[in-house]
Amino acid sequence: MDFMKPETVLDLANIRDALVRMEDTVLFNLIERAQFYRTADIYNESLFTVPGFHGSFLDWFITEQEKIQAKIRRYEAPDEVPFFPDELLKPILPPVNYPNILAPYYKEININLEIKQIYTEKIVPLVAACDGQQPENWGSTSVCDIECLQALSRRIHFGKFVAEAKYQQETERYRKLILDKDIPGIEAAITNSAVEELILERLKKKVDLYGVDPSLKWSQKQQGKINKDAVVQIYKTWVIPLTKKVEVDYLLRRLEE
Numbered sequence: 119m120d121f122m123k124p125e126t127v128l129d130l131a132n133i134r135d136a137l138v139r140m141e142d143t144v145l146f147n148l149i150e151r152a153q154f155y156r157t158a159d160i161y162n163e164s165l166f167t168v169p170g171f172h173g174s175f176l177d178w179f180i181t182e183q184e185k186i187q188a189k190i191r192r193y194e195a196p197d198e199v200p201f202f203p204d205e206l207l208k209p210i211l212p213p214v215n216y217p218n219i220l221a222p223y224y225k226e227i228n229i230n231l232e233i234k235q236i237y238t239e240k241i242v243p244l245v246a247a248c249d250g251q252q253p254e255n256w257g258s259t260s261v262c263d264i265e266c267l268q269a270l271s272r273r274i275h276f277g278k279f280v281a282e283a284k285y286q287q288e289t290e291r292y293r294k295l296i297l298d299k300d301i302p303g304i305e306a307a308i309t310n311s312a313v314e315e316l317i318l319e320r321l322k323k324k325v326d327l328y329g330v331d332p333s334l335k336w337s338q339k340q341q342g343k344i345n346k347d348a349v350v351q352i353y354k355t356w357v358i359p360l361t362k363k364v365e366v367d368y369l370l371r372r373l374e375e
């Protein structure tokens with residue numbers, strides 16, 4: 119997705135192609151996470167202390183990662199959303215003059231703390247190797263966690279581009295719904311059940327393709343690297359609904375001057 123070309127970025131077909139490509143990133147990162155135990159201690163705020171920092175080990179690691187990635191302008195990109203925006207450091211690279219594709223408030227649409235809570239409390243238990251602790255793997259496990267969280271965040275917040283594309287396609291329809299503060303109406307207008315169904319069916323095939331080592335014998339292939347039903351549930355229960363939440367949150371403010 120070339121964010122320097124607004125006309126391609128706001129083409130709904132291009133946006134959907136980008137979402138399809140993000141499935142691979144999300145799935146591969148979940149497969150990596152599935153190698154490790156749940157290790158819930160990583161997410162426990164009371165188990166980890168760094169002077170001057172309040173939060174879990176994962177919160178600390180995300181904060182430190184985002185600080186260094188902000189220095190190479192990661193969060194100037196319109197499709198990148200930080201988990202701790204107030205902690206970012208200034209870039210050492212010159213600014214990129216991205217065209218104004220989204221409405222001026224787009225950076226304020228940030229549901230990453232909700233994504234992090236769902237990820238640590240609901241998604242990790244579904245994909246982790248087992249429910250135990252691996253204190254020796256706090257580092258490796260949290261590296262996978264951050265990759266998963268950044269991939270999920272980017273996919274879900276891409277809902278801003280979807281919403282802007284839909285608004286520009288049917289401006290008058292959305293203007294009326296927004297003026298009426300008709301949230302159910304907006305939710306119905308942005309929903310495309312056929313696309314959602316295609317996504318879930320494609321994910322099942324991708325788990326079979328990416329989640330099984332082709333060199334294994336048929337009998338060994340049954341135990342893939344990640345549970346297919348879990349991946350479908352993650353998208354159906356959280357990824358798609360949260361993407362639509364981002365679309366609705368973005369659209370509700372779209373008539374702001």
Ligand SMILES: C=C(O[C@@H]1C=C(C(=O)O)C=C[C@H]1O)C(=O)O
Pocket residue numbers: 134280308309310311313314317357358359361362
């Ligand atoms: C992303 C879109 O908006 C909605 C959200 C979808 C998703 O998160 O996968 C798919 C279809 C729509 O219900 C879209 O229309 O493509």
